[in-house]
Amino acid sequence: MKFFKFSLLVISFGYLGLNPLVADVEKWKTCLHSYCLNFQLPSNWYLTNRRSNGQTTKLDHFRTQALKDELGREIIPALVILFKESENKQNLNPILFHAESRKYTLITNIKEYFHLQKLKSDPDIEIFQFLGLVGSFKDKDDTVIQHYITTTDETFGIIIIVTCLESVSPQIQKDIKLFLDSLKYEKRISPWKFSSASEQMNKAKELEFSAQTRLKTKQVEQISFALQELDDACELGALSSCELFSNLMNLGR
Numbered sequence: 739m740k741f742f743k744f745s746l747l748v749i750s751f752g753y754l755g756l757n758p759l760v761a762d763v764e765k766w767k768t769c770l771h772s773y774c775l776n777f778q779l780p781s782n783w784y785l786t787n788r789r790s791n792g793q794t795t796k797l798d799h800f801r802t803q804a805l806k807d808e809l810g811r812e813i814i815p816a817l818v819i820l821f822k823e824s825e826n827k828q829n830l831n832p833i834l835f836h837a838e839s840r841k842y843t844l845i846t847n848i849k850e851y852f853h854l855q856k857l858k859s860d861p862d863i864e865i866f867q868f869l870g871l872v873g874s875f876k877d878k879d880d881t882v883i884q885h886y887i888t889t890t891d892e893t894f895g896i897i898i899i900v901t902c903l904e905s906v907s908p909q910i911q912k913d914i915k916l917f918l919d920s921l922k923y924e925k926r927i928s929p930w931k932f933s934s935a936s937e938q939m940n941k942a943k944e945l946e947f948s949a950q951t952r953l954k955t956k957q958v959e960q961i962s963f964a965l966q967e968l969d970d971a972c973e974l975g976a977l978s979s980c981e982l983f984s985n986l987m988n989l990g991r
Contacts, residue, residue: 763916770796770821770973772929773894778920780913783817785987792938792975794823802913807905815902815910817917822895830890836869839897843886845873854887854921867923874904883907885914889923896923930974942974949979 764783767776770790783800790796798819804812820842824830850873853866870887881904889896900917902910932938945967952964965986971979 768796768798768819769926771894772926773821773891773896774924774926775819775896776920776922776924777917779817779917783913785984788972788980788984789977790821790973790975790980792942792973793935796821796973802910805906805909807903809905811905813903813906815900815906817900818898820897820899822897824893824895827893829892830895832869832888832890835890835895836888839888839895840886842897843884843899844875844882845871845884845886846875848873852918854918855923868921870918880905885918887918887921891923891925938974939976942971942976942979945971945974946976946979946982949982 762781763778764781765776765778766785767774768788769775779800782802784802785798786801787799788797800817800819802815804814807813822839848871850871852870852872853864853868854870855867857865857867859865868887868889870885872883872885874881874883876882883902883904885898885900887898898921900914930938930941932941949964949967949971952960952967955961965983968979968983968986972983
């Protein structure tokens with residue numbers, strides 16, 4: 739990773755030309771195995787941390803630049819996406835998973851329930867991909883607003899939590915609406931397949947090495963391929979690739 743430290747400034751101009759930070763909206767896709775989420779976020783949100791063990795969990799942490807409230811305090815809203823396999827590898831019930839995963843949120847005062855991505859409906863029942871709610875809890879003298887959303891498919895569940903102090907919450911309401919309106923679940927048609935964990939890690943390291951080689955060219959097209967390889971290597975469990983991918987995505991901020 740020594741190359742990365744020397745090369746940030748060199749390749750930043752090429753990458754920024756590829757992905758200008760002045761864009762109003764950025765499209766994102768995050769996957770683990772067969773399970774993928776598509777969504778949009780305004781460009782003031784950025785990926786600050788991505789972690790995956792390549793098998794049972796993956797975490798994406800988005801945040802904004804600091805926002806100032808009426809007291810002049812700097813507040814940083816956060817959006818976290820967690821992929822989680824069921825502990826017994828049994829198919830997850832969406833309602834039970836939603837209830838059991840409430841341990842990840844501190845909401846005590848529920849303001850609203852909502853559902854997203856209608857799957858089908860009949861005269862008796864409507865079925866949605868996402869179950870969600872928005873509420874609040876107290877943190878000393880502050881009120882914290884959280885959106886809590888879950889979805890399931892087979893043995894995997896996905897938990898989404900958006901956290902923000904009430905004092906700056908109005909500043910990101912449009913951002914959250916854009917995210918929720920664009921949020922879509924899909925199954926990956928051709929997921930990675932490996933016969934062993936060691937084979938998977940070897941593939942991750944192969945992708946990481948290829949990405950580092952591409953980055954040395956300082957060519958915009960090669961940097962684009964390198965980012966995809968690092969993203970794939972991260973998903974397969976290479977933590978060094980996760981860190982490098984996150985850092986490259988934040989050049990110029």
